[in-house]
Amino acid sequence: MQKVTKLASVLMLSLCGSMVATTATAAEKCPIDKRQSKAVGASAAKKVQKSFEAYTEGNVDEAIAILLEANPKNDFDKAYIARMLGNFYAEKGQMKTAVKYLKTAVEADVLGGTDHGATLRLYADLLLQEKRFKEAIPYYYKWMEFTCKEEAQIYRRIGIAHSELKEWDKVLKVADKGIELSEKPDKGLYQMKLTAYFNQKNYKQAVKILETMVPLFQDDKRLWVQLAQFYLMTEDYDRSLATYDLAYKNGFLETAGNITRLSQLLAQKGSPYQGAKIFEKHMKSGLIEKNKKNYTILAGFYHSAKELKQAASYYGIAAEYDNDGELLLKQGRILVLDQKQKQAIPVLKKALDAGLDNPGEAQFELALAHLTLKQYKSAYQRAVLAAKDNKTKRSANSYISYIKEKARIHNVTL
Numbered sequence: 001m002q003k004v005t006k007l008a009s010v011l012m013l014s015l016c017g018s019m020v021a022t023t024a025t026a027a028e029k030c031p032i033d034k035r036q037s038k039a040v041g042a043s044a045a046k047k048v049q050k051s052f053e054a055y056t057e058g059n060v061d062e063a064i065a066i067l068l069e070a071n072p073k074n075d076f077d078k079a080y081i082a083r084m085l086g087n088f089y090a091e092k093g094q095m096k097t098a099v100k101y102l103k104t105a106v107e108a109d110v111l112g113g114t115d116h117g118a119t120l121r122l123y124a125d126l127l128l129q130e131k132r133f134k135e136a137i138p139y140y141y142k143w144m145e146f147t148c149k150e151e152a153q154i155y156r157r158i159g160i161a162h163s164e165l166k167e168w169d170k171v172l173k174v175a176d177k178g179i180e181l182s183e184k185p186d187k188g189l190y191q192m193k194l195t196a197y198f199n200q201k202n203y204k205q206a207v208k209i210l211e212t213m214v215p216l217f218q219d220d221k222r223l224w225v226q227l228a229q230f231y232l233m234t235e236d237y238d239r240s241l242a243t244y245d246l247a248y249k250n251g252f253l254e255t256a257g258n259i260t261r262l263s264q265l266l267a268q269k270g271s272p273y274q275g276a277k278i279f280e281k282h283m284k285s286g287l288i289e290k291n292k293k294n295y296t297i298l299a300g301f302y303h304s305a306k307e308l309k310q311a312a313s314y315y316g317i318a319a320e321y322d323n324d325g326e327l328l329l330k331q332g333r334i335l336v337l338d339q340k341q342k343q344a345i346p347v348l349k350k351a352l353d354a355g356l357d358n359p360g361e362a363q364f365e366l367a368l369a370h371l372t373l374k375q376y377k378s379a380y381q382r383a384v385l386a387a388k389d390n391k392t393k394r395s396a397n398s399y400i401s402y403i404k405e406k407a408r409i410h411n412v413t414l
Helices: 002-017 042-054 062-066 075-092 095-108 115-128 133-146 152-164 167-179 187-199 202-217 223-234 237-249 254-269 272-285 292-304 308-320 327-337 342-352 359-372 378-387 393-409
Strands: none
Touching: 042 062, 062 075, 075 095, 075 115, 075 152, 075 187, 095 115, 095 393, 115 133, 133 152, 152 167, 152 187, 167 187, 187 202, 187 223, 187 378, 202 223, 223 237, 223 254, 237 254, 272 292, 292 308, 292 327, 327 342, 327 359, 342 359, 359 378, 359 393, 378 393
16 A cells, blocks of 8 residues: 555656656647646635645545535536546545546646646556556557657556557567667666567567677676576577576576576586586585485486496485386496496396386396396396396397306306
């Protein structure tokens, strides 16, 4: 309520004509200048004076009550009192009632130049605030036409209305006009264009807007991230990585999702170890949650970097969350690859116990591990079991004869 009252108080200033124009339309004489100020009739003047005195003393309700008792005789007096009531109700935050009275004052079109201009603008602002976007737009243009003035702020408000109506082409035109009139870069207008291009799925133009915004508003962390994300959307992975990396070094990446994207891009572009170290650092710090999914991702980074010890360790940690057989199989395979057969065997057995879609895969890895350890009987038994799985049948059969030969040479009975 306080926020609404504060807004209404600011809008009340327009009563006194405190409007600053950035550009004036060339004209011999504007409508606002042609419209002479007038005074209310004698009977209405007493109510107006008494009401204003109550308002200046902070008694808004009393000020309204006094005006409601007035009995204006002509159109000008009616419009003048309606304008005051509209402002007072806006001050109270009763916007629907304020809009009703301001509409009366605006449509009468008889107030003096400054008063009519201020009322037009306030009416448009309240329509916008009340989400009556389609109605608000023409009144902003009427204000510009009546005052022969243009302001970046007005175009921004028109842009907000068009955005809410999803009229993206109009948003772009209005935002450009506002940017042209702005004395200094207006982030809101640029953001408006970005939103419009995004909703049009014109991501290449969105990238251009962000490339303009980032140097203008360098301290806005979100813009760096947005630019990196839009580079991803346009499949410009090199620029995306460079932007994410620079944002990271400047401390702009503050979410788990952004750290993950950076690590993934590093892995994709040939630096999986660097990606793993960054991901691991932020898991340890607590920014990235320690869970099965993230331990699996971290294991994958180390696996890609051929850091087998770390990869096996993290696959094992991930598997522990729900005794995941497939992750245990990955851990076992990496241990076999890293020449750690003795460690691999119990892991692979555990994978079988946990359940696998293709158990022959674990059986085959066990066969290889036992074979390396010269445990030919166990190797043979595992290879035979692997041959029963269609996925590993061919590979297993090719090893069975080799294991038989090795067993024969070493006088091992199978």
